[in-house]
Amino acid sequence: MPKRFGEYGGAYVPETLVPALRELECAWRTARRDPSFRAELSRWSRTLGGRPTPLYFAENLTRRGGGAEIWFKREDLLHGGAHKFNNALGQGLLARRMKKARLIAETGAGQHGVATAMIGAALGLPTEVYMGARDMERQAPNVQRMRLLGTKVHPVTSGGQTLKDAINAALRDWITNVRTTHYVLGSAVGPHPFPSLVCDFQSVIGRELRSQSRARWGQLPDLVVACVGGGSNAIGTFHPLLHTSAQLLGVEAGGRGRGVGASSLVKGTPGILHGAYTYILQDAEGEVSETESISAGLDYAGVGPEHAMLRDSGRVRYVSVRDDQALAAFHWVAQDEGILPALEPAHAIYAAMRAAARLPHRRRVVVTLSGRGDKDLEVVLRSDAQRAG
Ligand SMILES: *Cc1c(COP(=O)(O)O)cnc(C)c1O
16 A cells, blocks of 8 residues: 555645554554455445446437547436545444544535445444535535434634635644544545555456456446545446556546636645645645535545656646536537436536547546535526526
């Protein structure tokens, strides 16, 4: 488990957290080699989660694109409606193994909070979630879901009252209660070992994709596309394919296309955020910038450190897609395939369509459909109304 990805990563944290991070790394090192832990993880993934998720041929969307075949890896069908389940389950089981009596988590749009609330309930672990007060207003249904699942939701009223502030509040709680509490970090970000740990739990996406495409076509896809917020669904998709010939494309949120949006890899510079050295959006003084995107799940000023390395090496190409382009892709998928995608993967689908149009018919593009769009209906309807009016 690497502590650094090239020059990126590391653990820039207060000294009080060092023992907890070390304990977590040790626990994971032994658990990942323990057949009984792996059996338990795979059983819960199947019976509660619904894995494996299917590989789906988007035939009508392919016809619309007029080039390569477009396929979806259907993480939207996972329990809770997003890939977040994979990581929340893995960390929940690990916390139980470490005899931690309590789970805490941060959440932005609420998807990770809901996933952690579900796992806390299923494993019988009391769960508390930190959420920016502004996000609680914007994402009220997810707040209600968490409460119905028995989770306590703490409003965070500092800073911009969004995801960055919620992570800070969760880290503060962890520092105070580190002996009894496990912090279920929701993306492949933060101090070591979180980026590697989260990548391990999300890599089930890429491993299934690899075996499903070999079974189906006898070979791997030509191009694999995923959206990048903190980067967990993307690294889970890409990691098992890094040493293959598949081309990899990560898609960040460009917002309205005027400022930086939330494109840390395309528009950021290296710096430290939430305990890791990585690409971040910051001003000349190193002050973290305010980000902007139609999709709350991509609205983050940093990115996982492994993506920073993959960007520099060129193994993965990263591009940025605007709000209006993601909305267009949302409607294409709804009308052509009968699927309402989350706005996060709608960014990836737009980029995939653009790439597929330039490829020959017999080539194959797979997009990770990281979540379903039910949570985004209000945002989509409001944007449509604004553009019509
Ligand atoms: C949270 C979320 C994302 C962004 O998080 P990553 O860690 O970058 O994967 C993307 N899609 C959906 C559906 C999400 O809920």
